[in-house]
Amino acid sequence: DTGVSQDPRHKITKRGQNVTFRCDPISEHNRLYWYRQTLGQGPEFLTYFQNEAQLEKSRLLSDRFSAERPKGSFSTLEIQRTEQGDSAMYLCASTGQGGTDTQYFGPGTRLTVL
Amino acid sequence: ILNVEQSPQSLHVQEGDSTNFTCSFPSSNFYALHWYRWETAKSPEALFVMTLNGDEKKKGRISATLNTKEGYSYLYIKGSQPEDSATYLCAPQTGANNLFFGTGTRLTVIP
Numbered sequence: 001d002t003g004v005s006q007d008p009r010h011k012i013t014k015r016g017q018n019v020t021f022r023c024d025p026i027s028e029h030n031r032l033y034w035y036r037q038t039l040g041q042g043p044e045f046l047t048y049f050q051n052e053a054q055l056e057k058s059r060l061l062s063d064r065f066s067a068e069r070p071k072g073s074f075s076t077l078e079i080q081r082t083e084q085g086d087s088a089m090y091l092c093a094s095t096g097q098g099g100t101d102t103q104y105f106g107p108g109t110r111l112t113v114l
Numbered sequence: 115i116l117n118v119e120q121s122p123q124s125l126h127v128q129e130g131d132s133t134n135f136t137c138s139f140p141s142s143n144f145y146a147l148h149w150y151r152w153e154t155a156k157s158p159e160a161l162f163v164m165t166l167n168g169d170e171k172k173k174g175r176i177s178a179t180l181n182t183k184e185g186y187s188y189l190y191i192k193g194s195q196p197e198d199s200a201t202y203l204c205a206p207q208t209g210a211n212n213l214f215f216g217t218g219t220r221l222t223v224i225p
Contacts, residue, residue: 035215040217042118042203042217042218043158048211048212056211058212100165100207101163102148102160103160103213105150105157105158106157107155107156107157
């Protein structure tokens, strides 16, 4: 399968714990995006990378959130000191050139913070 | 933040019925409009990317139109089938990067 993959698919954690999610984009894609979807809402943009450079961050991305894409391939999203409000579906997408190119999404990681 | 509205919020139709949904968005700073279909436990699937006023796109029984001047897009499904049951999301794009998603229309096709 050459689509976007995400790991884990589900994560349950206790409030205050740190969690890390991984996204593997389509191999030739140089742009990678993170989105978050909460109940009843559409996905909301968090951040995006072009190769290894993080070029844009949403105001939704608090100081407890950090994303990396060290070699311009896979990306990780870490949430420190999780809060119940962080419970959401975290989606990753990738695209080749940006612009009006289609963003291809992974299946998401569903985070539940108890 | 972009104010994107999708209607209806949810919809039940009988198998074989045709249906349509609406996506409304601000017409200023328009760059592109994306439609996705998202089935439970799967990845959102890209349906269309539309850029020009008056654009019409078609994929099988699904088609979409775009009016950038008044800020809306319609998605049509002809002869709905149970496998069409999903949430349909529209996402306007104002620049070369991130998408602004609506809350979606949840379609259920009753066999």
